[in-house]
Amino acid sequence: MTYLPVTIILPGCLLFFFQGCWSRSQFSPSADGSCINTGYKVNISCLIINLEYVECNWTKPQMQQINYTFSSVFLHNSSHECPQYLQEHRQNVGCRILLGAPIQRFDPFHTKLSVGGNQSICKNYTTLKHRVKLNPPQNLSVNASGREGEVCVHWIRSNIKQDCVNYTVGYRKASGPWKISTPTLYSSYCVSPVSSGVTYTFQVRSSMSDMCGASDFWSDWSDPVQWNNNKDVRTTAQRQVYWHVLGSVLGVIILISLSLLLYYSERIKVVFVPVVPDPSKSLQDLFKKYNGNVESWVYISRELKDAFEPDYTESPCVVCEPSPTSETKTKDGPTEQPVS
Template sequence: TMLKRLLLLLCLTGHVFAKEPPDVECLVVHLKYVHCSWNKQGTPEVNYTFYGWFCPSYLSENNINTGCNQPYGSRFNSFYTRLVHENQSSKEKEHYLKEKVKLNPPTNLTVHYGSDSNLWLSWTQISQISSNCVESEVRYRINNRNWASSRVSIGKQNYCLNLPSHSSLYELQVRSRIGYACGLSEFWSDWTEPVVWGSNNSTDPNKMNSSMSVWTPVLSVVGAFILIVLVMMLLHNERIRIIFIPVVPKPSPNLQNIEVSKGLNYNERPCPVREYCHVRQSDSESSDCSTCSATTDQTDCSVFIPVNESDLSTPCSSSISQF
């Protein structure tokens, strides 16, 4: 009796501690083949035998089978799988493939600026079903900011972005899936590689323009200050000479006996010169001059040229002081 109880306990505990096979997930890839895998929770420790329709090729990691690709039948029929380990433990599962379709990303992405001043993105969706069964989603971003997404109606393979800015950089991507009209799929395709349009600058041109507008007056003030400093330094180091050259009066043709010193030095202070009239003796009473002599302000003057008696008949004569 004790032995039977012990054997029963070992059987129960052995069944409890027996490792359950992993779960199997199946996906219809672009309506071409069915991909089933059992490594969602990690690579299993032992190899399992997969039973579906049949498995022509296994997928493996570290020599352990982790999946199987098999031909595609119909996604509207139920699909049964069984995973077995050494004929001891097995796990069966029914799959509804209608909602398990994952399309390949769209191809032939092109972007151009239209005559309506809008940005047009177009693509091609290659699949074995009508394009009226495929819905798409577009996402774009401007100057490396956050992505913005927009759904595209079923059957359409183009998207319009209104009034783009030529000074900004636009990146656009597309993904697609089976739409409601043909049995909505849970899975979107992967995003396409981005297509780019607009300015090729890595920074925002608007920010650059605004920053330049802020720095322009500052740079102008700094430049003017530097120019003033340079001019002041130049004036400080350079000796400026201002030489005043007095105007020499044009001698009268009647003026005689005028002698000009050859050693005329124009750096000396100018000496004033003034003319005077010789008054006859008979007119002395009505004249302001009481004598026939000439007076000259000889301040800082070194030479005085007298008037000869033979020139008395000349109405006016000049007295010139040398300076």
């Protein structure tokens, strides 16, 4: 039995009916005609992400604190409310719907956004085939090929069927302009000739090919990978992590080595922890060994002793006491002198 599509335009909302498989009750305008066409204030945009789920977002200038409720339906399926809302500032701004099968991207897809309580906005897609956005390629690596002056970038291909994914490579020399390769189905790309001592930067993106229904959207660019002098140069973030880990490991090794040396080496103990002498033993030597001789106890060198010795001689000076003289006076008075 052949099903012919019939398009019926009702006031304010575009509906698709398929004889024998589409119900009029699905997203039909309400009795008060509140279903408005797609261009009214709020824009609804839907994409299929990596053939895994449908992500719909709606935007509106100066969105107010309104309760946005979203419903959607693929052909042959029943309508249901959004199973997983995307929020910003505690307000619903998008919806994520699990894709039942990759083939659903060829089916009509209908959406309905309820704004507040009474007003609804409808947007319908005849197909989502051209609105598929894949994830960017992962695990890029660069190495020199067997040919002289040729460098190849490799990546892990998508888990989608090989003939269904196109890849393009963006690369540039040093800080020069980017060059974009033509689409390829392979998971590698080679550049030649390359200049020695110059850094090359590579990035890759992917998209659905014409063989499986081409998409208008490319994936985001992958993380960049660099090459210089036939060596895989890691990104700046990877180098920072590498040096941080290496510095931490070296610091721990040096600290452990110093601790072991300090524990087992007597010489290091003397240098870092000098022994304080016991003053009681020295004082005992002064009286017991040197009999109170401070010079011998302190050990003054002979040169220092000679420096304090006088270098001249003096004649001795004899000091004598005077002898007592005879008395000329008597005890009773003056002595009479004889008269001549």
